[in-house]
Amino acid sequence: MRANALSHIRVCDFTGQLAGAGATKWLAAFGAEVIRIEDPVRKGMWDILRAMPPFVDERRGYDFGGGFNNHNVEKLGITLNLRTEKGRELLAEIVKRSDLVSENFASGVMERLGFGYERLKELRPDVVYVSNCGFGHTGPYAGYKTWGPIVQAVSGLTFTSGLPDQPPAGWGYSYMDHTGAYYQAIAILAALVHRARTGEGQWVDLSCTEAGLTLHGTALLDYTVNGRAMRRPGMPNSNRSQNPRMAPHGVYAAAGDDCWIAIACRDDSEWKALAGRIDEDWARNSRFATREGRLEFEDELDRQLEAWTRTRDRFVLQEALQQVDIPAVAVLLPEERIDQNPNVKDWALFPEAVHQKMGNVRVDGLPVHFSKTDWHIEHGGPCLGEHNEQVYGDLLGLSVDEIDGLREEGVI
Amino acid sequence: MSAANGARTATALGGIRVVEISNELGAFAGKLLADMGADVISIEPPGGSPMRGYEPFRDDVPDTEGSLHWWHYNTSKRGITLDLETDSGRDCFRRLIDTADLLLECEPPGRLKELGLDHATLAAEHPELITVSITPFGQQGAGRSDLATDLTLLAEGGPVWSCGYDDHSLPPVRGGGNQGYQTACHYAVMSALTAILIREGTGLGQHVDVNAHAACNVTTEMSSYHWLVSKGTVKRQTGRHAMEFSTLPTQIECADGRHATTGVPPRTPAEFATLHEWLVELGLTDEFPESIFIRMGAEREQIDLSQIGSDDELTAIFGAAREALNFIASRVSAYAFFEGAQKRGITVGVIYSPEEAMEDAHFRARGFPVEVEHKTLGATFTYPGAPYVFEKTPWRISRPAPQLGEHNQEIFGELGLSAKEIDVLCATGVR
Numbered sequence: 001m002r003a004n005a006l007s008h009i010r011v012c013d014f015t016g017q018l019a020g021a022g023a024t025k026w027l028a029a030f031g032a033e034v035i036r037i038e039d040p041v042r043k044g045m046w047d048i049l050r051a052m053p054p055f056v057d058e059r060r061g062y063d064f065g066g067g068f069n070n071h072n073v074e075k076l077g078i079t080l081n082l083r084t085e086k087g088r089e090l091l092a093e094i095v096k097r098s099d100l101v102s103e104n105f106a107s108g109v110m111e112r113l114g115f116g117y118e119r120l121k122e123l124r125p126d127v128v129y130v131s132n133c134g135f136g137h138t139g140p141y142a143g144y145k146t147w148g149p150i151v152q153a154v155s156g157l158t159f160t161s162g163l164p165d166q167p168p169a170g171w172g173y174s175y176m177d178h179t180g181a182y183y184q185a186i187a188i189l190a191a192l193v194h195r196a197r198t199g200e201g202q203w204v205d206l207s208c209t210e211a212g213l214t215l216h217g218t219a220l221l222d223y224t225v226n227g228r229a230m231r232r233p234g235m236p237n238s239n240r241s242q243n244p245r246m247a248p249h250g251v252y253a254a255a256g257d258d259c260w261i262a263i264a265c266r267d268d269s270e271w272k273a274l275a276g277r278i279d280e281d282w283a284r285n286s287r288f289a290t291r292e293g294r295l296e297f298e299d300e301l302d303r304q305l306e307a308w309t310r311t312r313d314r315f316v317l318q319e320a321l322q323q324v325d326i327p328a329v330a331v332l333l334p335e336e337r338i339d340q341n342p343n344v345k346d347w348a349l350f351p352e353a354v355h356q357k358m359g360n361v362r363v364d365g366l367p368v369h370f371s372k373t374d375w376h377i378e379h380g381g382p383c384l385g386e387h388n389e390q391v392y393g394d395l396l397g398l399s400v401d402e403i404d405g406l407r408e409e410g411v412i
Numbered sequence: 413m414s415a416a417n418g419a420r421t422a423t424a425l426g427g428i429r430v431v432e433i434s435n436e437l438g439a440f441a442g443k444l445l446a447d448m449g450a451d452v453i454s455i456e457p458p459g460g461s462p463m464r465g466y467e468p469f470r471d472d473v474p475d476t477e478g479s480l481h482w483w484h485y486n487t488s489k490r491g492i493t494l495d496l497e498t499d500s501g502r503d504c505f506r507r508l509i510d511t512a513d514l515l516l517e518c519e520p521p522g523r524l525k526e527l528g529l530d531h532a533t534l535a536a537e538h539p540e541l542i543t544v545s546i547t548p549f550g551q552q553g554a555g556r557s558d559l560a561t562d563l564t565l566l567a568e569g570g571p572v573w574s575c576g577y578d579d580h581s582l583p584p585v586r587g588g589g590n591q592g593y594q595t596a597c598h599y600a601v602m603s604a605l606t607a608i609l610i611r612e613g614t615g616l617g618q619h620v621d622v623n624a625h626a627a628c629n630v631t632t633e634m635s636s637y638h639w640l641v642s643k644g645t646v647k648r649q650t651g652r653h654a655m656e657f658s659t660l661p662t663q664i665e666c667a668d669g670r671h672a673t674t675g676v677p678p679r680t681p682a683e684f685a686t687l688h689e690w691l692v693e694l695g696l697t698d699e700f701p702e703s704i705f706i707r708m709g710a711e712r713e714q715i716d717l718s719q720i721g722s723d724d725e726l727t728a729i730f731g732a733a734r735e736a737l738n739f740i741a742s743r744v745s746a747y748a749f750f751e752g753a754q755k756r757g758i759t760v761g762v763i764y765s766p767e768e769a770m771e772d773a774h775f776r777a778r779g780f781p782v783e784v785e786h787k788t789l790g791a792t793f794t795y796p797g798a799p800y801v802f803e804k805t806p807w808r809i810s811r812p813a814p815q816l817g818e819h820n821q822e823i824f825g826e827l828g829l830s831a832k833e834i835d836v837l838c839a840t841g842v843r
Contacts, residue, residue, distance in 0.1 A: 005606075005610045005614075006606070006609065006610065008613065009609075018633065026602055026606075030606055030610075053638075053642070054637060054638045054641040054642040054644055055641070055642060056641055056642065066637050066638075066640075066641035066642065067633075067634070067637055069641075070636075070637045070640070070641075135774060136778055136801065138777070138778060139774045139775075139777040139778040140773055140774045140777055141754070141774040143754075144754040144759075145754070145757070145759045146675075146759065146761070147675065147676065147759065149651075149652065149653070149662070149673055149675060149761065150673065150675050150759060150760065150761035151761075152761075153672070153673045153761030153762060153763045153764070154750075154761050154762060154763075154764055154769060155764070155766075155769055156764055156765055156766030156767075156768075156769045157587065157589075158651065158671075158673065158761075158763050159671075159763050159764060159765045159766070160587065160588035160589055160765070160766060161575055161585055161586075161587035161588055162585060163577075163582060163583075163585060166577065166582070167650065167651065167663060167665065167671055168651055168663065168671055168763055169575055169576050169577055169585040169650060169651065170575070170650075170651040170652070170663070170673075170763075171571075171574070171575055171587055172574035172575040172576065172635075172646070172648045172649065172652070172653060172654035173571075173574050173575075173632060173633035173634055173635060173653055173654060174633050174653070175571070175587065175591070175631070175633075177633065178595075178631045178633060179595070179598065179631075182595075182598035182599070182602065183598070183799050183800060185602050186444065186598065186601050186602055186605065186800075187800045187802070189602060189605035189606055189609060190424040190425060190448050190605055190802075190805075191424060191802065191805075192605075192609055193424065193425065193428075193605055193608050193609050193612065194424040194425075194804075194805050196609060196612040196613070197427075197612065200804060202802060202803040202804040202805065203803040204800050204801065204802050204803065205800070205801040205803075206799070206800045206801070207778065207800075207801070209769070209775075210775065210778065210780055210797075210798065210799055210800075211799040211800065213766065213769050213770060213775065213780065213796060214796050214797075214798075214799045215589050215591065215594055216588075216589050216766035216796070217484035217485065217795075217796050218468070218480055218481045218484050218485075218589075219588075219589065219766050219767075220484075220766050220767060220770055220795070220796045221468075221480040221483055221484050221793070221795065221796075222468045222480055223766070223767040223770075224767075224770075224781075224793055224794040224795070225470050225471075225480055225793050226468060226470065226471065226472065226480075228468070229765065229767050230765045230766055230767060231765040231767070231768065236588050238585060238586055238587060238588035238589075239563075239583065239585060239586050241561075241562075241563070242467065242468075242588075243466045243467060243468070243481045243590065244465065244466040244467055244481075245467050249563065250563075250583070251563075251567065251572065251583040251584055251585070251586065252583070253583065258580050260567075260572075260583055260584055262563050262564055262566075262567035262568075262572065262586075264561045264563050264564065266561065322556050322559060325558075325559065326559070327559040327560065327561050327563075327564050328559075328564070329564045329567050329568045330567070330568075331567045331568075331572050331573055331584055332567070332568055332569075332570065332573060333573055333645060334570065334573065334632075334635050334636060334638070334639040334645055334646065335639055335643075335645065337568065337569065337570050337629055338629075338636065338639055338640065339639075341568075342554040343549050343550070343553045343554050343555050343623075343625060343626070344626065344629065346552065346553065346554070347550060347553065347623060347626055349626050349629060349630065350636075350640060361640070361641060362640040362641075363637070363640065364630040364636055364637070364640075365630065366599075366630070367596075367599055367622065367623045367624075367625075367626030367627040367629065367630055368599055368600075368602075368603045368620055368621065368622050368623070369550070369620070369621045369623075370603070370606075370607065370618055370619075370620050371531075371618045371619040371620070371621075372616055372618040373607075373610050373616065373618065
């Protein structure tokens with residue numbers, strides 16, 4: 001198996017947090033040379049995850065953020081002070097040698113740093129430049145700022161996650177930091193494929209809110225074609241299934257504190273099997289025999305079903321229902337899905353990476369395997385300036401003395 | 413390799429041919445590739461994909477050609493019908509693969525092997541072929557892949573545990589819109605493009621195994637890495653991050669009954685000054701006595717966030733800022749709150765429904781809603797548009813989703829079959 005299949009791709013990487021760092025993590029795991037550029041004056045803390053919990057032990061500071069390590073495995077990290085003339089010169093040299101420049105600053109920041117797209121193109125005519133910000137670089141909100149939950153709010157994702165007669169539940173994490181990173185990776189890869197085939201670079205302006213808005217396609221067509229808005233009585237009710245409609249379909253209480261089971265009946269035969277398992281009068285009621293009937297009396301169906309599941313252990317129930325071919329799974333806690341799931345272990349989904357200071361730490365791996373050029377995660381996220389010698393020495397050809405000089409001048 | 417020959421194309425993926433075996437789990441991956449210019453040929457069984465039966469329908473009339481779900485997930489693709497259970501169907505499939513760069517499929521593990529159409533068999537003749545398989549648990553994974561749905565993937569994969577309400581008597585929530593399938597498809601597209609990029613330099617074809625459950629399992633942010641790093645278990649909270657310990661609410665009902673999220677409260681003296689000015693402008697300083705703390709924040713030389721909790725005055729200042737945002741929000745509409753705060757550099761969000769977002773002036777100004785002509789219906793409909801703006805190779809819906817068998821003649825013709833051969837194939841069950 002050939003690792004490092006993308007080793008011919010060099011990335012001048014300004015991304016941070018998860019929304020950007022997640023994109024270049026993918027590239028790095030396939031061997032691309034991803035060089036994180038960080039500000040020595042602010043100790044790289046533009047990426048606040050550098051010093052945020054969780055921590056492996058009592059040590060704190062910009063080299064100990066658990067999230068940062070998770071999102072930056074296999075990347076190189078250098079420091080570079082772009083306030084200095086020498087710093088800007090060095091960045092120009094790195095850009096000349098890079099296939100891709102990626103960032104997720106607020107719009108306008110790269111221009112202010114003196115490295116807007118026009119300048120990048122001067123330095124490297126076929127550069128692929130992919131920016132990722134909340135609202136994109138044009139339009140009335142181009143100057144507005146976001147983080148994951150704001151993106152989710154404005155793009156409809158918060159609204160469409162919830163139960164009737166309740167405020168929006170939203171997403172209990174930055175789903176759009178993950179997904180913004182996926183779109184940034186897709187944009188990068190598509191632009192690199194185009195460049196490989198034509199020699200042409202380009203700028204991709206990724207607006208995270210737009211990316212989020214594309215995730216509601218069917219609901220949006222229901223609005224534009226049928227005039228049916230998602231904001232309507234009884235909606236959203238996202239534990240139910242809209243495309244296609246099916247019932248029962250939901251998350252039901254199981255025995256124990258905060259224990260739940262997800263159950264879906266995709267057709268009448270699955271309901272018949274479930275009704276057989278339940279074996280109570282209500283389940284035999286003919287009004288539930290057809291999908292139309294179950295949808296018409298869905299509230300009652302859900303109440304009855306939950307009264308039945310509520311006294312049963314979620315794992316026992318899962319097994320019993322799967323035995324008769326009904327989609328049913330326990331809602332898993334982090335420790336259950338990470339440590340106790342055979343599918344996860346066989347996949348090696350959470351590999352251990354070696355961090356210079358934290359030691360061995362498990363991180364999110366990738367949910368794909370390539371038969372010939374699979375991903376590879378071994379090194380943790382870089383400590384601040386960890387690869388200064390390697391990058392300034394090997395890539396730019398500076399001597400040890402020159403690098404020491406840069407350090408003394410506060411350039412790196 | 414199909415047509416492109418490295419020619420300059422107006423689309424990023426022009427000339428790349430993808431054969432897709434239609435499936436609800438993977439249709440979105442095909443759409444993402446097709447909207448970037450790949451020639452995606454979707455294969456349905458003769459009776460049509462089950463997705464054609466998914467609600468909602470145009471004008472709520474169930475019809476093979478009326479599923480809006482089908483419409484959305486199959487834009488820019490061409491469509492043929494092919495019965496892979498028949499010899500002639502499989503023969504046709506192989507001829508199609510002769511012309512393809514990439515096969516995208518979501519069949520149950522083992523099924524294509526039974527049909528003699530698995531990657532290993534096809535690659536024997538086409539070493540450059542890339543196959544991307546999306547399945548609920550991977551090709552070898554434990555788990556009942558035949559019972560997986562978007563809901564079960566998200567419940568087993570972790571997202572459901574993190575989403576819901578402070579009130580834990582309410583069930584955890586699956587976010588709407590089939591996000592489990594879509595997450596798997598994002599990874600499938602990243603995989604497809606990575607494999608193509610690798611092939612450009614090496615000529616290497618390969619098989620990619622995409623695991624939808626695993627995709628959800630690594631799309632859970634803190635929930636995963638708090639467990640991985642420090643064995644912490646997060647708990648769900650209304651409209652904000654699930655955390656190990658409960659945090660202050662961030663979601664507010666505004667004066668118009670709609671909601672906003674307050675995001676990051678002011679942290680610098682300048683931001684406190686701006687917030688104070690806003691309170692003054694709205695004439696709310698008398699009704700909000702804590703305004704005094706906001707002014708104190710504005711007058712500080714600097715604010716050291718690490719002192720929150722130990723410096724009483726600073727703690728009061730910081731708490732008052734969030735209270736002030738909540739108070740303003742309760743007095744104005746959700747949109748006015750959003751606009752007022754963002755124009756002042758304070759990061760908050762209006763909680764839009766999807767249709768409200770699409771109608772917002774910003775998204776319109778950027779050309780997000782796009783018009784797609786359905787010639788057969790003599791009508792044009794508005795679709796959600798580009799997730800990214802490519803400078804030189806724009807995203808584009810090149811055609812509406814294919815009608816059942818719409819491109820049979822065209823594509824079988826491209827394969828070099830004569831009209832007579834096509835007729836014979838059709839008569840023997842190809843369609």
